[in-house]
Amino acid sequence: MKGIRQLAEHLDISIGTVSRALNGKPDVNEETRKRVLAAAEELGYVANQSGRSLRQGTTNVIGLMIESSKETIEDSDNFFLGLTSGLQSVLARHKLDLIMLPCPTDEDPYEYLKRMVARRVVDAMIISATQRVDKRIDLLSKAKIPFVSLGRSQSSGNSPWIDLDFDGVANSAVDRLVAHGHRRIAIAAPSSDINLGYIFLDGYRSALERHGIAYDPSLVIRVKTSEQGGYQAGHELLQIDNRPTAVILIYELMAIGLYRRLTEAGVIPGRDLAVIGFREEPRAKFLQPALTCFRMSLHDLGVELAQTLLATMPAYSHFYPDSERNMIWPLKLIPGESDSFHLLAAQ
Amino acid sequence: MKGIRQLAEHLDISIGTVSRALNGKPDVNEETRKRVLAAAEELGYVANQSGRSLRQGTTNVIGLMIESSKETIEDSDNFFLGLTSGLQSVLARHKLDLIMLPCPTDEDPYEYLKRMVARRVVDAMIISATQRVDKRIDLLSKAKIPFVSLGRSQSSGNSPWIDLDFDGVANSAVDRLVAHGHRRIAIAAPSSDINLGYIFLDGYRSALERHGIAYDPSLVIRVKTSEQGGYQAGHELLQIDNRPTAVILIYELMAIGLYRRLTEAGVIPGRDLAVIGFREEPRAKFLQPALTCFRMSLHDLGVELAQTLLATMPAYSHFYPDSERNMIWPLKLIPGESDSFHLLAAQ
DNA sequence: CTGAAAGCGCTTACAG
DNA sequence: CTGAAAGCGCTTACAG
Incomplete structure (x- = not known):
């Protein structure tokens, strides 16, 4: 199966109707919709994302930037993978996909982000490991790409972030x-x-x-x-x-x-x-x-990150009217034995 | 800066010439090229990926599928991040970008992969955690999407893989x-x-x-x-x-x-x-x-994976004429103290 | 409810 | 060396 044209020919119907049926538009005969859906399933047709993106101006993809610097490789362990489940649980509700964008070790994170953003591969970004002064935040703000940063920064200004407490x-x-x-x-x-x-x-x-x-x-x-x-x-x-x-x-x-x-x-x-x-x-x-x-729950943090992000996107903000723009994420102390002894006054 | 049209107007030149200049085509006056490059840099123009992909039929993106199942979250630790540096070092030579595609926990990996492939978000895929019988391999083979799997499988047939020894x-x-x-x-x-x-x-x-x-x-x-x-x-x-x-x-x-x-x-x-x-x-x-x-070196494994993959892609195969289609990746024993004692014959 | 047509932003034969 | 035009695969006003 190549494109919507082939599918339409196979059904002997116009591509416009096929598109509307597939996208759940209301003005389609139920009988027609069923036929289209069945044929698409049978022939394994899924709309080419580039075609959609170009026409709609959105990619329906959210990017999670990952810095795999020498240090962070060992540092981040499964932090990001832990976040994805929460992020995806929210994004899936809106048919948005999450992709992870690993910044190459030898590339400047700023340049990398700039390139990804300019190419419009994603509708919005989640960044993390924010520096004290973080040019990426200025970049995203200026480019008017919706984003949320995990970690506040002096560069944050009015931009959305969630930070651990x-x-x-x-x-x-x-x-x-x-x-x-x-x-x-x-x-x-x-x-x-x-x-x-x-x-x-x-x-x-x-x-x-x-x-x-x-x-x-x-x-x-x-x-x-x-x-x-x-x-x-x-x-x-x-x-x-x-x-x-x-x-x-x-x-x-x-x-x-x-x-x-x-x-x-x-x-x-x-x-x-x-x-x-x-x-x-x-x-x-x-x-x-x-x-x-x-x-702390990485899953819950992922959920909150996704909601905070979507709240800043015009197309989705009405779903999250009460979302805070900035948030300090609380953690709960779990007592272990590593600090349970009391120091004697004498010492 | 919006699109190539704006850039062309700004330069008072046709969009075709702008495109050719930006893409390093030979038939462009050097003077013109310089002007175009300078203006693009100044205005921050980068070609919209959807436009390119649609026209060229390629995305110039390679996907690395990641299964973040409950078990693998703890399991995979930094394995994938460790691979990325090697993968990217090779892909960068061909201006290919690597994205990581995390399969949601509650989605069937097969369905997820199918969707990603059908939408044509990537030109090729790297999969891992291959099952004994792995439908993903059949899917990719049938769809004629270039891929390499980290891990062989009974489903592998003639498809390319690298597996640890x-x-x-x-x-x-x-x-x-x-x-x-x-x-x-x-x-x-x-x-x-x-x-x-x-x-x-x-x-x-x-x-x-x-x-x-x-x-x-x-x-x-x-x-x-x-x-x-x-x-x-x-x-x-x-x-x-x-x-x-x-x-x-x-x-x-x-x-x-x-x-x-x-x-x-x-x-x-x-x-x-x-x-x-x-x-x-x-x-x-x-x-x-x-x-x-x-x-073993994760970086080197990443390099090998990328080369094996590219060797299967018509557009890149001539760069890697000697690449093996299948490979057992050797590991070297590092003696520690956890097994250094000798058992007495009596025992 | 459906079809025909425009157009999203690019690249690339094709003329000149 | 450059420009004008076609067309990649879609979605979506617009007619009917």
């Missing part, structure tokens, strides 16, 4: 550690310019301040957000004079490397050093002692 | 364990109908046979290919009468759960039970004792 997480982590008697609390932050690092650190600082604890820059450890980074963080922790008694990790899988390095040095996590991770991860469940971390 | 891995794992004195060697195989499970098991059986060891079905443990599956595998291992002294895992991250379950029972991996994993994974590096496993 890094501030809340940092605060409740510090609160919990302080309640357990800790005063020297280190933090493992990303070495890149990703915006969440700034927010996380700000939350940490203000939490310390609330508790009357002086901020000590030497307790901020900058590493890659990976297991290797965790190992490195452990290594650096061990070298700090007057060693901190607790550490908060920006990335949960860091804990694997951290535990390893600590154990090598005879320092037992959860006994000699309190550890709080970030996101709950199936993989990290098997760590011993169990990691205290924060729970 | 599961047979070789199973054989060398058994050889190594036997050399260390093991006779009761268990294997953790996938519970799904994925084809690699069959090949892995066949390799295991024939290796045992070579060594004159009777195949014992009770030593084949079927679990999910995830950490949880590894935990489960550990659990089942511990229940087997005359407990096996070694186990081979089809999926490396199973080792995390396996170690955990064994340790809970006071059984020390690498001392009381020999363990060999499959693929080397950064994540598994931090396991203690270090896991004996098999090394």
